Each structure stands twice: as C-alpha cells, then as structure tokens.
Amino acid sequence: MYADPPAPRPKGRDEAPPASPGGPDGLQHPWRFNPDYQKLVEAWDEVLPQLETLRTALDKAYSLARSPQTWDAPVGERYVEDIREWRRRLALYRHSILTSISDAAGDMPRWVRTTDVPQPFW
Template sequence: MYADPPAPRPKGANESPPASPGGSDGLQHPWKWNPDYQKLIDAWEELLPRLDALTTTLDKAYSLSRSPQTWDAAVGERYVEDIREWRRRLALYRLSVLTALSDKAERMPRWVRTTDVPQPFW
C-alpha cells in the first residue's frame, strides 16, 4: 500500500490574499482565489471517494477469494492472482493520479492578481 501525496489545500476560513503593493503601472491590482487551483481541489475531492470505493471493493473481493469456502478447484488460485494484480494496478493508478494532482497544486499559485481594475481615463 502506498501513502497518498499531500492534497491541495482548500482556502482557509481566515485566509487572506497576500499584501498588494502597487503594480508596475502604478495601480492596485487586487488578489483573488485562483479558480484553476480550486479545480484541483474539486478534482481531488471528487476522485478520492471513488478510488476509496474501488479499493474497498477489490479488497473485499480479494479477502473472499482467498477463503477456502470460495473455491473447490485449484483453478481458484488463478482468480486470486488476477484480483491481486488488479489491486496492485489500482494502487499504482491511485498513486500516479493523486501525485499528478498534488504536484500540479504545488506548482500553481493559490492566489492570482486580477486585471479587472478600473483604468483612469486620460
């Protein structure tokens, strides 16, 4: 079993954007929560329960398949091996998908500057 990578951090209740010094154009550009970062959080929260459900289902099937009451023939071991391989592949898939989301979130800024600042009329 693998440990899940760190999840993207949701916006905290008391979290505020970084300090906003004047930009190169001399105007204040306010910060907003990055919508792309929020998509990563939403994807993580949607994906994790589904992966957990798949893992739980395969674990249950695997434990039942190993029971001596399940199989009468020697061919049963082949099915046990198949389920073991599915569990291994699911664990690798889970790790790769969650790592990709975690890495993307690590590189992405949580706050972005807005460009919808009223411009002075000259």
Template sequence: MYADPPAPRAKGRDEVPPITSTGPLEDPQRAWRFNPDYERLVVAWNTVMPHLETLKTTLDKAYAMARSPQTWDAPVGERYVEDLREWRDRLARYRLSVLTTISDEASDTPRWVQTTANAPHAFP
C-alpha cells in the same frame, strides 16, 4: 502499498491573500482573488477520491473473499486470487498516478492571483 501525495488545500474561511515583508501586497493598485485554476484542482481531487476509495474497498473485499478457504475448493481458485491481486496492484498504481498528477499541478499553481476587478482606477 503507496502513500497518497499531499492534497491541494481548499481556501480557508478566513484565509486572506499573502502579505509580504514590505507591506500588505506588492502592488496596492491590484486586487487579489483565490486562483480559479487552483480551485479546479481541489475540486478534481475531491471528486476523484471517493471513486478511488470505492474501487479499493470493493477490490479488497473481493480479494479477502477469494482468499478464504471456504470460497474455493479447487486449485483453480488460486488463479482468481492472483488475478485479483494484480488488479489491486494496478489500481494502487493508477491511484498514485492520478493523485500525483493533481498534487504536482497544484504545487506549481499559485493559490492567489492578481486581478483588475475592484482595483482603484484614476477615471471612473
């Protein structure tokens, strides 16, 4: 079984832009906002997880039922168990692929970006 990669973190209620060692931010003329691209990755993760969990739960239930000696009374049943085992493995690899892609993209995307909105200007 595979372990899920780290999920992108949603913006906390009291989270503020990062503060550097030289002061509140590198450029005081710029305002900061939570990166909308990063937010999309958080939404993508939260959207796909329930679907992957539903698929996993359904396949696990079918696999458990197929392995039960009360379900199959013929040797042909082992073929169906093997098919379900293969589908469970495929789903696990697909899940790892999708979640790793989102996680890798989130690790390469900054959480905060500078914006010119609400920045002080010399002329109104």
C-alpha cells in the same frame, strides 16, 4: 503500498490573500483565489471517494477469494492472483492520478492578481 501525495489545500474561511505593496505599474491590484487551483481542489475531492470505493470493493473480493470456503479447486489460486494484480494496478493508478493533481497544484499559485489586462500580459 503508496502514500497519497499532499492534497491541494482549499481556501480557508479566514484565509486572506498575500499582502503586496503594489504591482509593476505601481498600482494596487486586488487578489482573488485562483479558479484553476480551485478546480484542482474539486477534482481531488471528487476522485478520492471513487478510488476508495474501488479499493474497498477489490479488497473485499480479495479477502473472499482467499477464503478456503470460496474455492474447492486448485483453479481458485489463479483468480486470487488476478485480483491481487488488479489491486496492484489500482494502487498504481491511484498514485498516478493523485500525484498528477498534487503536482499541478504545487506548480500553481493559490492567489492571482485581478487586473483588466488579459492573463498573457501579466
């Protein structure tokens, strides 16, 4: 139905921070991987397997419900429709959750400068 948005990229083993000549105060400040960005990477890695488990369970239930051996009565079609709707809603939910994580990661810098100044004054 929907393609997953791009996942936040975890810090590579050999990835180095960006090179900068100096800050606005003329001093060289060290960089560190943004801890808030790392939380988004971890959230993606945590939520994706859970969503896959739910999707797999609903797909299995849907295939069993569609089987002619499962239902003898016409009422079975109602259950098939219900499961189809649950699958659609889960796909929308998955898309919205993964998109929100991806959008937040896209708006956030991967590296931040470390200073002794509190963040609001950067």
